[in-house]
Amino acid sequence: MVDLSYESEFEQRICEYLAAHGWEYSANGEGYDAERALFPEDVFDWFKDLDPQAWKRSIGSGPRADSAKEALLDLIVQLRSTPLDNRGGGPGGTLQLLRSNVPVGLRDEMKMIQWRPADPTNATRMAAYDKVRLRIMRQVHYSRQKPHDSIDLVAFINGIPVATFELKTNFKQSIDAAVKQYAQDRKPKGEPLLAFGTGALVHFVVTESEVRMTTHLDGENTYFLPFNQGNNGGAGNPVNEHGPATAYLWEQVMARDTWLDIFGSMLFVDVKTSANVITRERKTSTNVIFPRFHQWQAVSRMVEQVKAESVGGRFLIQHSAGSGKTNTIGWTAHRLSNLHDHTGRKVFDTVMVITDRTVLDDQMQRAVLQIEGKPDYVYNVDRRARTDEGSKSRALLKALQDRRRIVVVTIQTFPAVLKLLSQDDSLAGHRFAVIADEAHSSQAGATAKKVRQVLRAGGQEVDEGAEVDAEDTINAFADVPTPNVSFFAFTATPKPKTIELFGRRKTPDAKPSAFDVYSMKQAIQEGFILDVLPRYQSYGTVYQIAEAIKKNGVNVSADDEDNLVEKTAAAKALKRFVRLHPTNISQKVEIIVEHFRANVAGLLGGHARP
Structure with a gap:
């Protein structure tokens, strides 16, 4: 050696x-x-x-x-x-x-x-x-x-x-x-x-x-x-x-x-513009994005597995917060949209990305435009329906019939996707990849009602007050055999049902598990997210401490007597701490902003200011 x-x-x-x-x-x-x-x-x-x-x-x-x-x-x-x-x-x-x-x-x-x-x-x-x-x-x-x-x-x-x-x-x-x-x-x-x-x-x-x-x-x-x-x-x-x-x-x-694939189809320049809410000063930052190892590995492994088993597979990508899922999903969609088998046939006619995050759609649009040089390569159904003043279902059907490379839909539109894939004769013979973005975006209000209706239509029992999210909606349809559809689910913390439906068994007797994992532990150790556990105390522990103080008082040693303070001064200091604590301030700001948005913003022809 x-x-x-x-x-x-x-x-x-x-x-x-x-x-x-x-x-x-x-x-x-x-x-x-x-x-x-x-x-x-x-x-x-x-x-x-x-x-x-x-x-x-x-x-x-x-x-x-x-x-x-x-x-x-x-x-x-x-x-x-x-x-x-x-x-x-x-x-x-x-x-x-x-x-x-x-x-x-x-x-x-x-x-x-x-x-x-x-x-x-x-x-x-x-x-x-x-x-x-x-x-x-x-x-x-x-x-x-x-x-x-x-x-x-x-x-x-x-x-x-x-x-x-x-x-x-x-x-x-x-x-x-x-x-x-x-x-x-x-x-x-x-x-x-x-x-x-x-x-x-x-x-x-x-x-x-x-x-x-x-x-x-x-x-x-x-x-x-x-x-x-x-x-x-x-x-x-x-x-x-x-x-x-x-x-x-x-x-x-x-x-x-x-090496050539990375430079040819993964690198892109990310230009972002942000504005200071107080000074209104705009600032532009420019970065060259090179994939981190786990991002390249996840995309490459999925592509190679699809080549090996063709259409109909299911993949669970369990990547923690801080992993850069937005870029990983974009790269996955682009690679799958161009994937051919050894005979030269395209593996997928259309890749559908299900997401409610505009940042994912916008970033994917920019990255794919740089790589492919085609401004209409990524087709957003909701945006196109608003532009053409037509229905989402009509825009979706046309996109699938035209074999658009990448089609972006929201979770609310997803039931229409499944209906078209299973019932529309014009799509017979088409093959699809469905990529589900981060699944834990809980739905509320009228949206939640629609999602619950979707789940019940899929045969699931859902209480009226139960919290539902994108993952529940996708899982409701994943039970149905889909030989012409490959599913790719991206989430940091998958539910048991998701692991059951999208996980893979390494041996016949093994429990299903994610196809690729970038763990929270790795994200913490690499400095991409913070570890809250060292400062975590359960309600039970806090309650026991409070009860012990109530019962026994606070015992102060002789060494600590010099550190005692006058009661009135201490109370004032505590009140000031609570009043100025960031959490307390943020909650007050949230109330003020929400009141302005709901009651004031529409006044003066939409030009009202707080």
Whole structure:
């Protein structure tokens, strides 16, 4: 076994593995253009192999060819400098360059990358895909300002740098040392390779036991996310008997098809605008979204399982709060909408997403628009019905008949979905994927009444005052055999009925369980949600303490006598604490806001203000 005591041997292990699995390997930074942040040789060879005639026609030979090549590299740098503002549907920056055609000469345009075709029988695209060049390069001197500084590893696709890596070994330094190195010594200003959005898209810190990543180097403000598998339901990685615990990074995530699929169909630029409710100042934040490990793993496992068993399966994805379910659902919907079997047939005619969250619909619209470049790829039934002033049922039926790729419906519309799938002859032979968003959005008022009617129609007994939610509605129909429908249920805390209907048995005698799990324990340990249990006291405990004080009084030791305070002063302090406590204030604010919304907001032509 190779001794991993030194970083150079760790680098060598990773690079030699990749070189044996479809990557080009540069043992040093020779040939790297630091000023442009490109590896020109791969750029030229990609275009030349993709279309030799167009390359010869556009570039020519002799001195003319040299100047034409320089002009091409400058053009690529210019295209990569597109702002990350999402205008025109493209993500901008490096990501838009990777997904665009590049003018080569005066007459030709060629793809910067051919992504893996969804249809494996498309021989022309598959041949082009096989020519894509992946390269891993060691000790890259990237800086014009600090020419002696080097980054341990840089990954390229067709000569475009997409990822950097700083490695540390547990015998020498911790992963925090690599994080500190990026924050303090890898300042992005004036460095094309490290520039946010227009340089490498993701930066990894790696030891033998842990991986973290970020898409935005910002000095001391740089924030790294865990990129670990999880260990026994918690954070970290399990022991790997055959090598480092982090070998999954280069053996699985950086496998040729996987690596290209991530950059081709998962990365997107997320632009959000928020407004200060008091100053009304608007603020825009821009982020490049790279999937966390559990997100990539869940989507990949579902896709592979569907390929193996075709349509009709059921999947329970139990991902805790803090897991990023919104993005995971969006990626799942997109991948399933493009999924083909080995014969080239689409597996699903339509993917339906059931959600009441507008943020999911909006984010999915933005992400899919960047990946596919088609503004109508995601079809929202409720929104379309309002726009066309028609009924939701009519809009839904037309969307399904037209084989819309992704259709978004609310839980209230879901019963109409099931009715159409089972009764409408025009949909005979169609195959569907149904993705149910976070299930515990309880319904109230008139909506609850409708949901209870749906449940009773499905044969379930429901008390009039019982709380109901989206999960109950979906479960009511999941009992019915659906050979032409695959169900994918996403929830953090599934009910027993949901586990029974959507869970899978690992053995015939085993209890059903979730297909994929990102636990609350892992989310807490990775810092995405807070652990409330250390401060939790049951009502029983509080009652016993109160009764003991009532019966026995409070015994004060001699040591504590100096800490006693005057009763009146203490009472005033307690009242002030209660009056100014955030919970008390928030409850008062809620009453004021609700009163304004219900009774005042509609006055003055809708311009009334609190």
